[in-house]
Amino acid sequence: MDAIECILKRRSIRRYKPEPLVEGDLERIIELASWAPSWANSQCVRYVAITGSRKAQLAEFLGQGSKALAVSQAPVVLAVCAIHGKSGVLPGRPDNDKGDAWTYFDCGGAVQTLCLAAFALGYGTLQIGAFDYQGAAQLLDIPSDMELVELVAVGFADIDAAAPARLTVAELLDHRN
Ligand SMILES: Cc1cc2nc3c(=O)[nH]c(=O)nc-3n(C[C@H](O)[C@H](O)[C@H](O)COP(=O)(O)O)c2cc1C
Incomplete structure (x- = not known):
């Protein structure tokens, strides 16, 4: 699959x-996501992989509907966490x-890279x-120096x-000459 097909599909x-x-694919997806650009390469994003009974408990924090179903069904849900104070604050530069x-x-940027990498795999x-x-942050024991930003369900599509x-x-596009 080339990059354009991956983006479009x-x-x-x-x-x-x-x-x-498949064994090793979660780590491969995270490794590929690490190649996303970030402010001064400050790499503020971290991931917690949720499986098993904790995932079923997590679904309770999503209410009813398709997103709760996705979290229940997907074999892995990633909690995307941010460490504040790294991005946008570089000493010695404006x-x-x-x-x-x-x-x-x-x-x-990291999550989009992650989703495209997962799709390519x-x-x-x-x-x-x-x-x-x-x-959700309490349930997942997210450390106090991180903020839980988003969840990403990952698995084989059944639709x-x-x-x-x-x-x-x-x-979308405007021009200035
Ligand atoms: C930051 C962000 C948050 C999102 N949150 C939800 C959500 O809470 N529930 C949901 O069903 N979809 C969520 N989505 C998925 C969007 O609805 C979806 O990307 C959009 O409708 C376009 O569809 P596509 O991803 O298939 O191209 C989210 C997407 C982004 C980027």
Whole structure:
């Protein structure tokens, strides 16, 4: 699969087969995600892999619906965590007024890289931002120097997800000469 096919065909997957990831693939996905760019290569993103009974408990913090089903079914859910104070704050160089927002920017780049890497290896993913962060962070024993930012379900897709429409290039792109 080339990069363009990977970008175009990756979809958010909300139904998963019960099969586990092939041994070593989780580590490969995280290694590939580590190649995402980050502010001054500060690499503020960390991952906690959730499986087993803790995953079933986690689903309770997602309410009803497709995202809770995805967390229940997917063999692995990754808790994406950020270490604040690394991104956007480089001593000796000009900072800018976006400040700590660069932390979340770096998380986005890392997670997109992770989702594309997982897809290239044959897996579906779902990014989940809407859940009870405080409850989930407590359940997962997220260290106090990290913030739980997002969940990502990973597993073999059990659905052919349709592609939601995108804005056109004309809507997205403006020019200045
Ligand atoms: C930051 C972020 C948070 C998201 N949170 C959720 C979520 O809580 N529940 C959900 O079902 N999908 C969630 N999604 C998936 C989006 O709904 C999905 O990416 C979008 O509809 C486009 O579909 P596609 O990924 O198949 O191209 C999230 C995506 C992103 C990038």
